[in-house]
Amino acid sequence: MSRQLPEIEHTARPWRIHEITPDFRIEDVWAFRTPGAGPDDFPVMRDALRVAGGLSRNPPLVALLFAVRWKLGALFGWDRPEEGMAGRVGSLCDRLPDDLWQPRAGEPVGDTPFTAVYELHDESADELANKTVHTVMHLGWVQAETGEYELRMAALVKPNGLFGRLYMAGIAPFRHLIVYPALTRRWERAWRERAHQDAGRVARAGECE
Incomplete structure (x- = not known):
C-alpha cells in the first residue's frame, strides 16, 4: 500500500521541478x-494512469466531494479563468528553461483540472490554479530501499493569501482520509492491470506464432 513520506524524500532528490518552484511549499x-x-517504466506508469481515467472514474464518495467543491467554486467564483493562470497567476510553463520546454506544455491533462508542465523519463509535473491556490502535482520514479521501483507523488502548493491557507487547512482531513486512499487504490490497480494486459498481449502473440 501507499505510504506518506517526509519532505526530504522529495527535496533531497535532483528533480528538475526544484528549479521552477522555489516559491512553492510541499504539502x-x-x-x-x-x-x-524497472528503471525505465515511468512512461509505462504514466500511460497506465491515463488509461485508468480521471475525475469521472472516482468512487462515489470522492466524486461527491469533488462535486461539492466544484459547486462551491461556481457559487463563489473560485474557478473563474481570471482567478487562475489566465489572470491571477502565471503558468509554470513560462518558467521552463529551454531544455525542459515541450510542445504539450500547457495542454489539458485528460479528465482532470490540471494542465501539463513537462514530462521526462523519470518525472513529470502538472499544474492547477484558482482563487484558492496554485498547485503542482509532481510525479517521480524512484528506486526504493527494497530495490524495487515505485511511483512518488509530491503536492506543491502556493496558497492565495490567508484565504488560501485556510482553504488548504480545511480540506486536509478530506485529502488524507478519503482522497488519497482512493487515489492509492486506483493508481496501484492501474499498475497491476497494466501488467495483466501486457501478459495477455504476450500470450496472444505466442498463440499466433
Missing part, C-alpha cells in the same frame, strides 16, 4: 507501490 509526499517495475 504532501506519497509513495505508491508498483511491483515488478
Whole structure:
C-alpha cells in the first residue's frame, strides 16, 4: 500500500521541478507501490494512469466531494479563468528553461483540472490554479530501499493569501482520509492491470506464432 513520506524524500532528490518552484511549499509526499517495475517504466506508469481515467472514474464518495467543491467554486467564483493562470497567476510553463520546454506544455491533462508542465523519463509535473491556490502535482520514479521501483507523488502548493491557507487547512482531513486512499487504490490497480494486459498481449502473440 501507499505510504506518506517526509519532505526530504522529495527535496533531497535532483528533480528538475526544484528549479521552477522555489516559491512553492510541499504539502504532501506519497509513495505508491508498483511491483515488478524497472528503471525505465515511468512512461509505462504514466500511460497506465491515463488509461485508468480521471475525475469521472472516482468512487462515489470522492466524486461527491469533488462535486461539492466544484459547486462551491461556481457559487463563489473560485474557478473563474481570471482567478487562475489566465489572470491571477502565471503558468509554470513560462518558467521552463529551454531544455525542459515541450510542445504539450500547457495542454489539458485528460479528465482532470490540471494542465501539463513537462514530462521526462523519470518525472513529470502538472499544474492547477484558482482563487484558492496554485498547485503542482509532481510525479517521480524512484528506486526504493527494497530495490524495487515505485511511483512518488509530491503536492506543491502556493496558497492565495490567508484565504488560501485556510482553504488548504480545511480540506486536509478530506485529502488524507478519503482522497488519497482512493487515489492509492486506483493508481496501484492501474499498475497491476497494466501488467495483466501486457501478459495477455504476450500470450496472444505466442498463440499466433
